[in-house]
Amino acid sequence: MKSLAELQAIKEKMKSKIVLREGSGEIRVVVGMATCGIAAGARPVLNAFVEEVNNAGLYDKVTVTQTGCVGLCQLEPIVEVYEAGKEKVTYVKMTSDKVKEVVEKHLKNGNIVTEYTVASVN
Template sequence: MKSLAELQAIKDKMKDKVVLREGSAQKRVVVGMATCGIAAGARPVLNAFVEGVNKEGLSGEVAVTQTGCIGICQYEPVVEIFEPGKDKVTYVKMTAEKADRVIKEHLKGGKVVTEYTIAAFAK
């Protein structure tokens, strides 16, 4: 049975990590979580990013956050990626599977997955 006391171990483990993170330049993954996004399947997409970023060891440089309606509801689930000094990339009609590829190829490999971007869909 899990108990709240186990959180103490997490707290101890985090101590060094928090300090390390404050100074690092962050990439940001923003998932649209308004009614439109949630209804279209944003929850599993968000979870895939949260888990995948950690699994790939990127949690020090990538922050996964949530936002409201981005304004292009017909393309939900929508994910925006912000990197310092680069143009914003908007991924549309996302799924957990597509999220895995974006993590590996874009966030880790530095190469935008063009076929999932809004530019590829809006053509």
């Protein structure tokens, strides 16, 4: 059973790690989670980002947050990537599969996945 005792053990393990994490937030990934986003499939997209960022070991560098309606409901699920000193990148019609690619190519290696961005929609 995933008991509170087990949670206690996880906490003890994390205590040492948490100090390292506090300088994080170099890159901010924002997922639109209003009615339009949720209906279009934002929940699995958000959870995929949380998981893939962790799997890629990027938790010191990347924070994943949620926001309301971005105003382009027909292009949901929408994900915005903010990085200090760079222009905002907006990914549209996201899926969990696309998330893997964005984490690997963009967040890890700095190469924007142009074919998923709002600029490619026309």
